[in-house]
Amino acid sequence: MTTSRNIIWRDRLAAVAPALPWTIALAILGYAFLAGGYLVTVMSFALIYAIFVTGLNVFMGYAGQVTFGHNAFAALSGYGSAVLTASYGWQPLTAFAAGMALALGGALVVGYPTLRLKGHYLAMATLAIGLIVYEVAVQWQAVTGGYMGISGIPPLGVGGFEIMSDRAQLAFLLLVLVLATWSAMRLRASRFGRALVAIAGSEDAARALGIDVAHYKLMAFLISAAYAALAGSLFVHVVGFVSPEVFGLHMVVLAFTMLYVGGIGTAAGPLVGAVIISLLPETFRALKDYQDLAYGAGLILLLIYAPKGLAALGRLIPRSKES
Amino acid sequence: MTLLVLERVTRRFGGLVAVDAVDLSVAPGGVTAIIGPNGAGKTTLFHLISGFQTPDLGRITFQGRDITGEPPERIAAHGLVRTFQLVQLFRDLTAIENVKVGCHLQTRGGVLTALVRPKGAREAETQVTATARELLAFVGLDASAELPASALTYGRQRLLEIARALAAKPKLLLLDEPAAGLNSEETRLLAAAIRRIAAGGTTVLLIEHDMNLVMTTADTVAVLDFGKKIAEGTPRSVREDPAVVAAYLGTAEGAHA
Numbered sequence: 001m002t003t004s005r006n007i008i009w010r011d012r013l014a015a016v017a018p019a020l021p022w023t024i025a026l027a028i029l030g031y032a033f034l035a036g037g038y039l040v041t042v043m044s045f046a047l048i049y050a051i052f053v054t055g056l057n058v059f060m061g062y063a064g065q066v067t068f069g070h071n072a073f074a075a076l077s078g079y080g081s082a083v084l085t086a087s088y089g090w091q092p093l094t095a096f097a098a099g100m101a102l103a104l105g106g107a108l109v110v111g112y113p114t115l116r117l118k119g120h121y122l123a124m125a126t127l128a129i130g131l132i133v134y135e136v137a138v139q140w141q142a143v144t145g146g147y148m149g150i151s152g153i154p155p156l157g158v159g160g161f162e163i164m165s166d167r168a169q170l171a172f173l174l175l176v177l178v179l180a181t182w183s184a185m186r187l188r189a190s191r192f193g194r195a196l197v198a199i200a201g202s203e204d205a206a207r208a209l210g211i212d213v214a215h216y217k218l219m220a221f222l223i224s225a226a227y228a229a230l231a232g233s234l235f236v237h238v239v240g241f242v243s244p245e246v247f248g249l250h251m252v253v254l255a256f257t258m259l260y261v262g263g264i265g266t267a268a269g270p271l272v273g274a275v276i277i278s279l280l281p282e283t284f285r286a287l288k289d290y291q292d293l294a295y296g297a298g299l300i301l302l303l304i305y306a307p308k309g310l311a312a313l314g315r316l317i318p319r320s321k322e323s
Numbered sequence: 324m325t326l327l328v329l330e331r332v333t334r335r336f337g338g339l340v341a342v343d344a345v346d347l348s349v350a351p352g353g354v355t356a357i358i359g360p361n362g363a364g365k366t367t368l369f370h371l372i373s374g375f376q377t378p379d380l381g382r383i384t385f386q387g388r389d390i391t392g393e394p395p396e397r398i399a400a401h402g403l404v405r406t407f408q409l410v411q412l413f414r415d416l417t418a419i420e421n422v423k424v425g426c427h428l429q430t431r432g433g434v435l436t437a438l439v440r441p442k443g444a445r446e447a448e449t450q451v452t453a454t455a456r457e458l459l460a461f462v463g464l465d466a467s468a469e470l471p472a473s474a475l476t477y478g479r480q481r482l483l484e485i486a487r488a489l490a491a492k493p494k495l496l497l498l499d500e501p502a503a504g505l506n507s508e509e510t511r512l513l514a515a516a517i518r519r520i521a522a523g524g525t526t527v528l529l530i531e532h533d534m535n536l537v538m539t540t541a542d543t544v545a546v547l548d549f550g551k552k553i554a555e556g557t558p559r560s561v562r563e564d565p566a567v568v569a570a571y572l573g574t575a576e577g578a579h580a
Contacts, residue, residue, distance in 0.1 A: 183438055190437030190444075191430050191451075198424045201413030208373065208407070209491055210399035210428040219434060 021268040021311040025275045033170055040166040042278055044238055047173040048231050050274035051180045052251075053258045055227020058184055061265035062193060063220040064200025068252050069110075069126030072133035073225040074232030075247035076103040081233040082150045082242045083143055092156055096233045100226065106133075107225035108218075115217045130252060137244040149243030156237045169238060176234065177271065180227060185267050187223070196220055261302050263309020272310045324387065326351045326495055326526055327372070327403075332381035334367055341367040343550035344381065349495065354517060354527040356537045356558075359547035360570060365530040366408060368547065369499050372528075373405040374398040386494070400428055402494035408503065408530075410480045414473040418464055418483050421472050422455035425490025429454075458486040462516055478509035485516065489525070496520060498529040502536045514539050538562070546570065 032043040052074060059065050080099025084090040090098075114125040137144045144150065156163045156172065163169050187193045195216050198206040203213050236242040254277065262273020284294040306313055327349040334342040342364045349355050357365050370376040372383060374395040383391045390398050413421050430451060436444045459465045462482040467475060472483060481501055488496055498517070502510045510533060517540045521527050531537050537544060537558060544561040546554040548570040554561050561567055 186440065187434065187437045190440075191427065191432050191448075192434055192437045194420065194424050195427060197416060197420075198413050198427075201415060202411040204375070204395075204407065205411035205413065206424070207375075207395040208399055208405050208411075209425050209487070210396050210404075211424075212396045223434065 017313075021263075021272045021313070025268070025271045028275050028279070029170070029174060033167060036167065039282075040170050042282060043275070044166070044170050044173055046274045046278035047170070047177050048234050048238065049255060049258060049278065050177050050271045051234065052228055052231035053255050053262070053270035053274055054177075054180050054184050055224035055231070056255055056259055057224075057264065057266075057270050058187065058196070058227070059220045059224035060259065061269070062188060062200065063196040063217060065115075065217060065220065066123040067126040067221070067224070068123055069129035070224060070228040070255075071247045071249070071251040072110075072129045073103040073107055073228040074235070074251065075133045075137060075244075076106050076232070077229030078232030078236045078242055078247060079137060079144055079150075082153050082236045085237075086150050086153045087143075091158070092154060092233075092237055093158055099233050100229045103225055103229035103232070104222060107222050111218050111221040111225075115214060115221060130249065134244050134248055137247070144244070147243065149241060149246075150236075151241045153236050153240045153242065155240065156234070173234065173238070176230070180230070181267065181271065188267070192216075192219075257299065261299065261306075261309060263306075263311030266309060266311040268311040269309050276310060324351070325349065326386060327528070328382075328384040329368075329372070330382045330384075332368070332371055332378045332383060334364075334371055334376060334378050340550050342371060342378070345547070345550070345552050347545055347552065347555075349526060349528055350543075351494075351526050352521065352524070353542040354521050354529065354540050355543045355545065356541035357528070357530050357545050357547060358532070358534070358537055358561075362549075363547040363570075364550040365547055366499060367550075369405060369497055369530060372398075373403065373497060399491060399493075402492070403497065404488045404491045404493035404495075405497035406481075406484045406488050406499055406501065408499040410477070410484050412472040412480055412484060412487075415471060417469050417471055418475065419452075419455050419459060419468040421483055422458050422487050422490050423451050425458075425487035426451045426454055428491050454490060458489050459483075461489070461519070462486045463512065478505045478513075481505065481509075482513070482516065485520075489520065493525055495526045495528060498527060498531075500530050500532060502531060502533040510536055 029043055032039040052070070056067070056070060059067055077096070077099035080102045081092065081095045084095035084098055085092055110129050114122060117125055138146055154162070156169070163172050195206065195211045198209070198211055199213055199216055207213055232247065235246065258273035258277045259270065260273070261277055262271070263269030280295050280298055281291065284291045284298070287294050302310070325348045329345055329347040331344045331346060332342060333340065333344050345368060357368065359365055367376065371378050374390070374393050374397070377392045382389060385398070385401055385403055388401065390401060413424060416424070430447050432444050432447070456465065456468065459468050462485060464479060464483055464486065467479065472480060475483060485498065485501065501513055501517070505513060514536050517527055517529070541558050544556065544558050545552055546561055546567050553566045553570060554564045
């Protein structure tokens, strides 16, 4: 009797498990929204990063490629938005469109030759792109303001309407993230998405079935660059300030951590990873000097006990054979 | 009209001539087998036909179209689809998803279609699922549809790879040692599947070591030895050909030992 009841409960648990990572992430966001204050700022950054990581997930999780350089596309669009709104008085939306076009143009120029490279070579080439854009942001002082950056970037808004309060900003960012995640899920569940995961599985087999591997890699690269550009523009408007450090190598390291901790290749992974990783330093703040140590130890524990990421934890609950 | 024509196709690796001026014609319908000792150049020949390698000399014509040097994805789009000697499945995908990938050439649509998901795309997706189920049933894997490909036994992985290739609706199916690693029962099932594929109108060209499989499935057999075609004909005539016997068992001079 007890075993069959256990099985029933286990099956019920397994049935709701896929919703668990979403629920936890949304609960934390909901709490932040109600609590207000500093936590709202932390969660706003988490959502922007979640958008960036969702794009990274298309290229790395779905198509199985490596990039260390997508911060470059966030930088191109972020600086595009910053310069056009703060220095030239453009509307945020039109500036965003221009920044996005700039980032996609850059991604096309960079992606076309480098995607012929494989594995480590592709990784090295993309790393170089990130560093080059960083250097340009530092050196081209007339436009970017160098290390000092650009301040006085207006908040998000259309026409006369501006999103001023932190809470409204958080709600808007959540809406953007929902759309971004929804798009990524639709991509994955399509002919296009199947071609990407096929390339991740075996490039030879994909080609033998008529999949133009070079074309699909480039498309995945451009899509992830578009997500990065969206995140870049959102960031400068939310913070109101941009400097080279914002889109430095630190961004890549943080995004990678979020992707792997959240669960690479999963739909919920980017959001869960971004929320948890953004909270970790805040959680350990009380430990003062030992903060970094605790953060590192937390990461190691996560990767040992959830090697496929937090979003995949639900799958560890075994279902009974009958169901 | 012949389906596939190879004219003096040659491929060298350094000083080694892996494929040496091979002429071969494959007529539509039926099963053609290429046999030969290890290192005879069979797999290289397959790489040349399917575009994974480019011949140094010679010409390959498929359905009257010169496909020499074309990339694999374009050759596949012409209706020439291959499997691999070492099974190349999408291991993390389920069996049915693997077959759905095989439907790539049968469907259209990119990023915009994926996002908008218009009615036509939804119908195509339903069709893809139905086709994939049929093909899994065709190779006897319908019960394993939702299992990850990596969870299948080796024999079933081979059958799955064939089902996936069939999803591309090939006119010519290239099977690279399909019986390698199979037990006798699995080989029997495979032979039956190959006969049914040919009966369904898909021409089959296969490389094989398992003589039993070749004798029970092939209508025509070509024999390669040291990159050269040394015999061609019905399974019976080839088996009795002295040159073939010499190639397999070694000659008195021990030239091939």
